[in-house]
Amino acid sequence: MTAALLETRSVSKSFGALRAARDVSFKLEEGARHALIGPNGAGKTTFINLLTGVLPPSSGEVLLKGEDITTMEQAARVKRGIARTFQINRLFRGLSVLENVYMSVAERVGAAPQMITPAGKRKDVIDESMHLLETLKLADHAHLTITGLPYGRQRLVELAIALGLKPVVLLLDEPAAGVPSAETHIILDAIDALPKSIGVLIIDHDMDLVFRFAKKITVLVRGAVFAEGTPKEIGANADVRAVYLGQATHG
Amino acid sequence: MIFTIENIASMVLGGVAAGMVLFIVSVGLSVTMGLMGFVNLAHGAFAMLGGYIIVLSMRHLGVGFIPALAIGFVMTAAVSIVFERVLYSRLYKAGELDQVLFTIGLAFVFIAALTVFIGPENQPLTLPPELRGQLDLGIVQYRTYSIFLIIVGVAIVIALWLGFERTRFGAQIRAAVDNRRMAESLGINIDRLFAITFGFGSGMAALGGGLGAEFLGLDPQYALKYLVFFLIVVAVGGAGSIVGVFCASLIIGVLDFVLKKYLPQGGTLFIYALTILLLLWRPQGLFGKPS
Amino acid sequence: MSAPTVFDHPAARALSRRHRLRWWEPLPWILALAFYFMFPRYLGFGTELLIMVLFAISLDLALGYAGIVTLGHAAFFGAGAYTVGMLAHHGIWNEPISSLFIGAAVAAAIGLASGLVLLRTTGLTLLMLTLCTMALLEEAANLGHDWTGGFDGLTGISIPPLFGLFEFNPLFPKTQYLYVLGALLICFVFVRTLVYSPFGHSLTGIRENTLRMHAVGAPVRTRLVVCYTISAALAGIAGGIWAQANAYVNLSTLGLDRAATVLIILVLGGYGRLYGAFVGAVAYMALSHFLAKVYPTAWQLGLGFLLVTIALFARGGIIGLGETLMARLRPKLKPKPPS
């Protein structure tokens, strides 16, 4: 059996007395279309922070293709192909949309340390960034500063920056939150257009989107894995309905 | 140098007295930095303003020392609350740079205004007769005023500590220092909390300005002259921690006093170096919460 | 849409052309030369002004581009000044141009060493650490009497003729002015190249959103340290020239006053804008030259109000105000997306 693309082995994380992740063992397979759901405060974002190295786990291991990356720095993980988006936009707000995407593409192709060549002469970087924006239907906005962009479009720039890294593992933290429902398909289309081998993990509260997208769902409750299975199994799971889906329909 | 008991005792007393003044001035700065995350380089200016009010009201209005301290506290607190509501509050969400520029500018304005209206010279503090002279403590004879400062400082730290730990208002401040959003969602009126805390902190600075005028002097340059020291105290103690400021003030007060005596040349250098090392070891200071 | 049309897009065109020289960019240099011919009696003042421009540009790189908020940049100005001054005063080395390189190297070494440890921190802690580092150097210069001249500094630094040809001392302000102008031009071209490079772009990214820079895999700390070191070297050159031009060094080169002055100059002109250093230095130095000596209190009062106003209402400084004004006047010139 080959190693999973990304794997955690009983990872835990405590903030003082609060245990935001408890013994989470999780596998993201190659080509996975995996969803992580759970009520507010379940620890979903914390889990992504553990995978990307924003936070060190209190205990447990994180492995990428079988290699232990538990103590590896964020930048090194990104170089190995882990990319993420943020639940709350983290963009370069004073820069144009194109300049935002340029940032991640330049980093990936190794242009960023260059000090003498003007950024504008790296046509390859500009070219790739523009094409990325076209696939996300953002090209018309490429010259706008982020602050002048509607929130829904800003969410797409979030995604564009992550895609600029050409990831092997893509972790999406509520990518559709704040995107008008008529435009969520842009996100799904963009993911569909990615190479099939990429493992995608998506967090979202929008059950329509989750069930349309995912082949596998993990439910996280109070930091621990509560249930795992195909959308069908999860949809039929009475306990999950009780703790999560039921609550979601009420809320 | 001779290490007799008298020597050591008088050094400790002198250092602790200086540390108390440092504490009284800096505690407001620490709480505003911890609570509001505001880099207030005009804090020394409020201390100076208070010092002037205290010294001048004694000289021109014939008010006694203690009533003058009260007047200085109240007036400075009132003035600073106006500044907080009208100007500071606009910059809570701004970056440090804007806060630094704004408060340096404010300090300049205070300095220039006092120079114009009062004059550039030092304003000596005339102590009431019962605080002059020496007090016999058994082991040593020591300056009455220093003993007075120590008593006042200890009283203030106990009062502050009780207020912080035992009152509803103190609990609200602690909650807001820990997690501002959480405090807001619990229905704490953050605006009011900020204004009162800021006013109180500036009032404390005013007390410190008046109490310390006897050995720190009081001229328009005061606003910036000691600022680095106040900042060091806050950074070393940990922004937002009363116990932290108290310990840091005592350490730095005593250290400065001793070093000035035995190492008049390199003393300050030593304090800077120590501060740097400490901040590298614990960026949040001795008692600060890690960010 | 296919590949060749991408560059027709206004955003791509703007990005691929932004490093090109704009029509007004030679203007400061023309003005600087005009000053040389028109005000021969003010060249000493002009020299001082150009030095502050260079110093402010070095700060702009760290503060304006990379967003490193420092209160202690005079540490590097002073390091350069003292290096050049001490080498010349003690008869070790005094050839002007190579002295500047040595001064820059010493300042860079201090920038590198302090940057490696300081730039792990942010916010108040970083502010305090930069302040303390500078205070530490100032105290050291004060104490190292035999080497640095202590409180009085070192006077009577003699510099041999430039290129062995042009007399170099305060009695020959013409040589000095052109010398500083030349050094400034070289440093400016270097900084301009740097900020328009991908490296400069990534510094802007760190300023705009450090967390995101980590998430796109940028070695954030390394970038910051490199930037800080370069900035320190440039400040060292400014300080070195200051020592050469004045023929003395003293503690004023590395105190809080100088650090605050350069900060004020930069924000007055507008930080993160390259030319803010020029505009700010001209405005500040002219005002202080004519006002500060006659009405020192009014000067301080005015400066105070100015800082408050900038922080509250005009974060872009003078250039920022100009930009806002221009944008109001001709809103139609903004690039429109292709339909």
Ligand SMILES: Nc1ncnc2c1ncn2[C@@H]1O[C@H](COP(=O)(O)OP(=O)(O)OP(=O)(O)O)[C@@H](O)[C@H]1O
């Ligand atoms: N850096 C931190 N320090 C302290 N507590 C934290 C930190 N980050 C998260 N928490 C706490 O951990 C818990 C889990 O938070 P997390 O953001 O991971 O939840 P989530 O599942 O992403 O929720 P949501 O659906 O609202 O995004 C919450 O109670 C949160 O307050």
Ligand SMILES: [Mg+2]
């Ligand atoms: Mg979340």
